[in-house]
Amino acid sequence: AQSVTQPDIHITVSEGASLELRCNYSYGATPYLFWYVQSPGQGLQLLLKYFSGDTLVQGIKGFEAEFKRSQSSFNLRKPSVHWSDAAEYFCAVGHLSGGGADGLTFGKGTHLIIQP
Amino acid sequence: GAVVSQHPSWVICKSGTSVKIECRSLDFQATTMFWYRQFPKQSLMLMATSNEGSKATYEQGVEKDKFLINHASLTLSTLTVTSAHPEDSSFYICSARKASGRSDTQYFGPGTRLTVL
Numbered sequence: 675a676q677s678v679t680q681p682d683i684h685i686t687v688s689e690g691a692s693l694e695l696r697c698n699y700s701y702g703a704t705p706y707l708f709w710y711v712q713s714p715g716q717g718l719q720l721l722l723k724y725f726s727g728d729t730l731v732q733g734i735k736g737f738e739a740e741f742k743r744s745q746s747s748f749n750l751r752k753p754s755v756h757w758s759d760a761a762e763y764f765c766a767v768g769h770l771s772g773g774g775a776d777g778l779t780f781g782k783g784t785h786l787i788i789q790p
Numbered sequence: 791g792a793v794v795s796q797h798p799s800w801v802i803c804k805s806g807t808s809v810k811i812e813c814r815s816l817d818f819q820a821t822t823m824f825w826y827r828q829f830p831k832q833s834l835m836l837m838a839t840s841n842e843g844s845k846a847t848y849e850q851g852v853e854k855d856k857f858l859i860n861h862a863s864l865t866l867s868t869l870t871v872t873s874a875h876p877e878d879s880s881f882y883i884c885s886a887r888k889a890s891g892r893s894d895t896q897y898f899g900p901g902t903r904l905t906v907l
Contacts, residue, residue, distance in 0.1 A: 710898070717794070717883070717900035764833065777824045777836040777849075778896065
């Protein structure tokens, strides 16, 4: 069975500082990986996804993530955070079947707090 | 764009009643939609996969007779919580899969907060 681990429940970062959110997955084949952000009262917004190809993926809002198969990781990074980045971040893994990606397995999320 | 809406955004009902939640893909067709459940400060758990024109596929441990799913068109899936009880109170989120070759993406609705008294 596939699983996703986000080891950090909360992370506090000063505004303007760099950010790295960790994500490790367990999956028997090539994973289909996602990072989503959830702000209070809003739905999940896709930041970026990895399917194949270049292991460094660029996303929206200045985020990027790097797929490392040897470490089973897909960590999310941003060089300089803004106060508006404060939110809940979810890493997810999906199975790719003949009809497309199946339902996703989510990590428990990392709550990002931005200090002024 | 790829916008998914849910209605209602929140609902309060009495124990024993049924509640229907709608999920619509507004600007694309979705042959497959998914229903998730999120408890406070926890992750999303996949409940079922909804396929247009066929029966839904439920995850292990999810009661199909309690959570009725109907995917009657390419833009609408509904989740009906039957005979709701307080333990069914949760945040229900749908997603719609937008095809893009093999690299398709799920777009999520804003969620529906269900409170059962």
